[in-house]
Amino acid sequence: MSPDVRRVGPDAAEAVHAVVHAAFAGRPVLDPPADALAEEPATLAAALAPARGLLAEIDGRPVGAALLDPVGPTLYLRRVGVHPDAQDHGVAHALVAAAHEAGAGFTELAVLAREELPATIGFWESLGFRTCSRATPYVELRRPLPTAYDVPDADAMRGLGERLGALLVPGDLVVLSGELGAGKTTFTQGLGAGLGVRGQVTSPTFVIARVHPSLVGGAGLVHVDAYRIGGLEELDDLDLDTSLDGAVTVVEWGTGLAEGLAEHRLEVEISRSVGAETSRDGLDPRVVRLHRR
Structure with a gap:
């Protein structure tokens, strides 16, 4: 049976610890020992907050784990381990x-x-990772990620938003930019579906902000339209800070305004494909660019 992988947070620290300890204990003895062997559930719980872990299961049994550690534009994989069984x-x-x-x-x-561990290095190389530096006893390998996505129609736009929404966690800030009609609200509809929130996501132009509670016990969605907001002071008047920690906040037209709402953000820029016009089949393709700041 294929493994099922899901995002996990501190509540999965015990399961992640069991997998990581078994995986690293089953490797050849190293000098100095692997740092992972010194991990305890409490230290892993801190590293997993808010939802920075991956847990793989087969038939409900934890068999693999990894930590996600964002450092600027780079996402580090740490404590990657597979149970020996x-x-x-x-x-x-x-x-x-x-x-x-x-x-x-x-x-x-x-x-x-x-x-x-040359076999381990070879495994990462087989997946497209390339050595970028060495600092004994470690080799650092990196693999580029796509930051631009071709989106042919509205359904694809919602689909991209839904896949991204399933990965977002409470406290995330998403800043959307693009011309009128670019597809910002369509993208946000997908985010709402991925988050599993209540209510139909529509343009909040006339109310400036809408709150969509979660239907699945996860993050809610705060959807803001900053088009008619004159500055950061007016944005602050919405008192969004009270919602940020427990929700994903999406701000349309938020470039230059919303950056102060959180220390980090995901910027989503939607534009028409270069030179593209509505094709004979009625499609109006877009390019969606994602940037972590």
Whole structure:
């Protein structure tokens, strides 16, 4: 059976610890020992907040894990481990595929491997990672991530938003930009579907902000239209800070205004394909660019 990989937070610290400890204890003895062997559930819980972990399961049994550690535009994979009993079941490949999805908006994935483990380095190289630096006893490997997506129609726009929404966590800030009719609200509809929120997501132009509570016990959606907001002071008057920690906040027309709402943000720029006009089949393609700041 193929492994099922999901995003997890601090509540999964015990399961992640069991997998990581078993995986690293089953490797050759290293000098100095692998840092992962010193991990405890409490330290992993801190690293997993708010939802910076991947847990792979087969038939409900945890068999693989990894931590997601964002550093600027780079998403590091740490403590990547597969339980010895689950080797050769595609678990590691499934974890990397999930990390690739979780890396939307980052420019690259990175991982550290030990020099003494050439087979491990070879595994990462087989997945497109390339050595970028060495600092004994570690080799750092990186793999570029796409930051631009071709979107042929509205359904594809919603689909991209839905895939991204499933990866967002409470406290995330998304700033949307693009001309009138570019598809910002369509993209946000997909985000709402991915988050599993209540209510139909429509343009909030006439109310400036709408709140969509979660139907699945996760992050709600705060949808803001800053088109008619004159400055940061007016945006502050919406008192959005009270909602940020427990929700995903999406601000249309927020460039130059919303950056102060959170320390980090995901910028989504939607534009028509270069030279593209509505084609004979009625499609009006877009390019969506994602950038983590």
